[in-house]
Amino acid sequence: MARAQVTIVAWNSLRYLPELLDSLSAQTFKDFQVLIVDNASTDGTNAYLRAHHPDATTILNARNLGFAAAHNQGIRYAMQRWSPDERAMRYVLVTNPDAILEPDYLERVVAEADAHPGLGSVGGKLLRAFGEPREEEGVRETMKSDLIDSTGLRATRGRSFADRGAGEVDRGQYDQARGVFGVSGALALYRASALEEAKTGEEYFDADFFAYKEDVDLAWRLRLLGWGSRFLPEAKAYHHRGVYGTEKAGFLSRLRERRARSVTRSSYSARNHWWLLMKNELALNALIALPWISARELSRVGYVALLETRTLGAFFASVFGIPRMWRKRREIMRRRKASASEMRSWFV
Helix, strand or coil: CCCEEEEEEECCCCCCHHHHHHHHHCCCCCCEEEEEEECCCCCCHHHHHHHHCCCCEEEECCCCCHHHHHHHHHHHHHHCCCCCCCHHHCEEEEECCCEEECCCHHHHHHHHHHHCCCEEEEEEEEEEEEEEECCCCCCEEEEEEEEEEECCEEECCCCCEEECCCCCECCCCCCCCEECCECCCCEEEEEHHHHHHHCECCECCCHHHCCCCHHHHHHHHHHHCCCEEEEEEEEEEEECCCCCCCCCCCHHHHHHHHHHCCHHHHHHHHHHHHHHHHHHCCHHHHHHCHHHHHHHHHHHHHHHHHHCHHHCHHHHHHHHCHHHHHHHHHHHHHCCCCCHHHHHCCEC
16 A cells, blocks of 8 residues: 555646646655545546546545545545554645646655654645646646745734745745644645544544635644644645735735635635634633734624625624534544643744
8 A cells, every 4th residue: 555645636627637647647756646536527627537547546526525525535545545553654645736746745745754753744845836828729838936835834823824935936035944833735745643633523624614724724733733744845846826815915915815816715714714713722822812813803804894795604604603613623622732832832
């Protein structure tokens, strides 16, 4: 059985999948298998996979289950093939279909995880890729840029979360390996034993989230359980992204970025943010950080109420989900290992 499984969730992703799969075929680390969970694509994804990648395992869903639930299917597939004793040195690489890995990416992140058994996740330097149409119909030429997409997840005292360095030109300012709050779900290596410990019920990612911020939720859970996360700059990959945000944008830039989002994305993001806090925040830490959290949440609610009324439903959806989130919270907190002071060190 392979030491690692690469899990890809596809939903009408045919324009990106060939480049990702080609980059996986070129990996210097070979001890892995590829699993693709297709969320009812209608763009010919399944036919392409049968014709060009018949060795890849594919799970076909009858409808779009979302990022979280589909990745859970893939993770369960791997767990069933690894014994409990094996999982400490087995890994799941969760990746978006629009990522492109450098040939040594897997080799580097697996070696880093092998060397540090306390790590629950490892991520490399994600840079942004842009698809440029060529003259031939249906053919795209990818430009690999030096704009940073993510160097790990950063958490603030106000309980906002962002991709560290997003939108900055890569000048080597993040070229030091270090611990981070978590790793972007666009491309994250997770230790199988950490995933198994962090699951609630049968869920690794929270399926109620459907999409957006489920990677932050999992990162927070892993932290509460005492698992570390590490950014490794030598491992490099590229990522197409629908809406390109920047971590250190000013108010007007953030406003433009938010308005560029779809209603669906904004609604899921707002609802899931509130669920994050319900599930994972420690009461003492919330009290200490109350001025920052209150300012952040009041501005968030005020913005939605005045300027983004189309997503007001997210607030009511978050309220309706409280019983489910509370059940999951009780399960997480029963197994918590990190102290309140340890958790505070990550919110800066």
